[in-house]
Amino acid sequence: MKAILVINPGSTSTKLAVFSGTEMIAEKTSRHSVEEMSQFDGVISQIEFRKNMIEAFINEHQLESKLVAIVGRGGLLKPIPGGTYRVDEEMLEDLRTEKYNTHASNLGGILAYELAEKFDIPSFIVDPVVVDEMNDLARISGLKGINRRSVGHALNQKAVARRAVESENKEYDESSLIVAHLGGGISIGAHQNGKMVDVVNGLDGEGPYSPERSGTLPLINFAELITSNNMSIPEVKKMIAGNAGLKSYLGETDLREVEKRIEAGDSEAQYYLDGMCYQVAKNIGEMGAVLKGKVDYIVLTGGAIYSEYILGKISQYVEWIAPVKAFPGEVEMEALNEGALRVLNGEEIALNYGEVGQ
Numbered sequence: 001m002k003a004i005l006v007i008n009p010g011s012t013s014t015k016l017a018v019f020s021g022t023e024m025i026a027e028k029t030s031r032h033s034v035e036e037m038s039q040f041d042g043v044i045s046q047i048e049f050r051k052n053m054i055e056a057f058i059n060e061h062q063l064e065s066k067l068v069a070i071v072g073r074g075g076l077l078k079p080i081p082g083g084t085y086r087v088d089e090e091m092l093e094d095l096r097t098e099k100y101n102t103h104a105s106n107l108g109g110i111l112a113y114e115l116a117e118k119f120d121i122p123s124f125i126v127d128p129v130v131v132d133e134m135n136d137l138a139r140i141s142g143l144k145g146i147n148r149r150s151v152g153h154a155l156n157q158k159a160v161a162r163r164a165v166e167s168e169n170k171e172y173d174e175s176s177l178i179v180a181h182l183g184g185g186i187s188i189g190a191h192q193n194g195k196m197v198d199v200v201n202g203l204d205g206e207g208p209y210s211p212e213r214s215g216t217l218p219l220i221n222f223a224e225l226i227t228s229n230n231m232s233i234p235e236v237k238k239m240i241a242g243n244a245g246l247k248s249y250l251g252e253t254d255l256r257e258v259e260k261r262i263e264a265g266d267s268e269a270q271y272y273l274d275g276m277c278y279q280v281a282k283n284i285g286e287m288g289a290v291l292k293g294k295v296d297y298i299v300l301t302g303g304a305i306y307s308e309y310i311l312g313k314i315s316q317y318v319e320w321i322a323p324v325k326a327f328p329g330e331v332e333m334e335a336l337n338e339g340a341l342r343v344l345n346g347e348e349i350a351l352n353y354g355e356v357g358q
């Protein structure tokens, strides 16, 4: 048997899977508590911890002689087109030095490379969070010297977009969709004829607030807050992308716990959860304008969409735009495997990081 190992590091989890062809033959999700992660002073210092976990998984499933490739969820790199990339030294350098900011998915490429090197097999990343297919107008921020950048859950957005249209016997390359991914972070993409032509980038402080991100903030109040607290840039990044949103309002990022509080009569929890749904809906409307109202489907995905409450709230606001399709959770493991398989089967050539992007 030939096997592909898939590594998907998240801020609160490490998801592992092994595939034979398109069949998932084993999987494991390790959840990392706030206490467990508090021993690390950042993402890069978690490499050995996560690597030990993956090596135990390889041993447990006796994969040493079966692995033909390792694929990891790609991280914050320079802006690049979608596709499967071979992990090379230049990419590794950008990930290890966190040149384009810190993110748990940066570990995907690093861990895939370091483990694959040991087994003398290739390592890949697929559709990383920086996939850039934005139209030129979407890049303008409103202030000379600052450009918007394309950062989002590209891997899952593209994979569920394909599944949504294929279930209607349509082609992704000929469809117009709005895809909202609601996880710990939220990103919302306008997909037109196979390209994500605009994306609401929650990591850099755009769009709706999420369980742990602030989304858009009133700029003057924000500037006053950071100057009066003498905050450094790393502190600001941590605040807007890790300690904001529901975490700042309710001290909670787990939406299941927020719903339990609502059921127990906590009106504050309901107010802020409803606010998040309202802001998501507003930004879906914005992407509807990007697509000039020609929207085949609105696709809602990510862990939050397991919640009937959240799905219902958002749908109420946006279903006049286009039919809503729900894909709770994500299909990232399958999408990573499929990306590696397309290269191993010769259907696609692995892209070279040094030769693309800006």
Ligand SMILES: Nc1ncnc2c1ncn2[C@@H]1O[C@H](COP(=O)(O)OP(=O)(O)OP(=O)(O)O)[C@@H](O)[C@H]1O
Binding pocket: 010, 011, 012, 153, 182, 183, 184, 185, 186, 211, 253, 254, 255, 256, 257, 302, 303, 304, 305, 306, 307, 329, 330
């Ligand atoms: N059954 C459920 N009902 C309600 N919310 C859920 C359910 N399962 C997961 N969630 C919520 O989904 C959120 C996590 O989503 P997801 O797993 O997509 O995020 P992540 O992988 O940690 O981050 P990201 O998707 O931003 O990379 C959490 O707030 C979690 O509480």
Ligand SMILES: CCCC(=O)O
Binding pocket: 129, 151, 152, 153, 154, 184, 185, 186, 187, 202, 203, 213
């Ligand atoms: C996946 C990149 C966006 C985010 O984490 O908010």
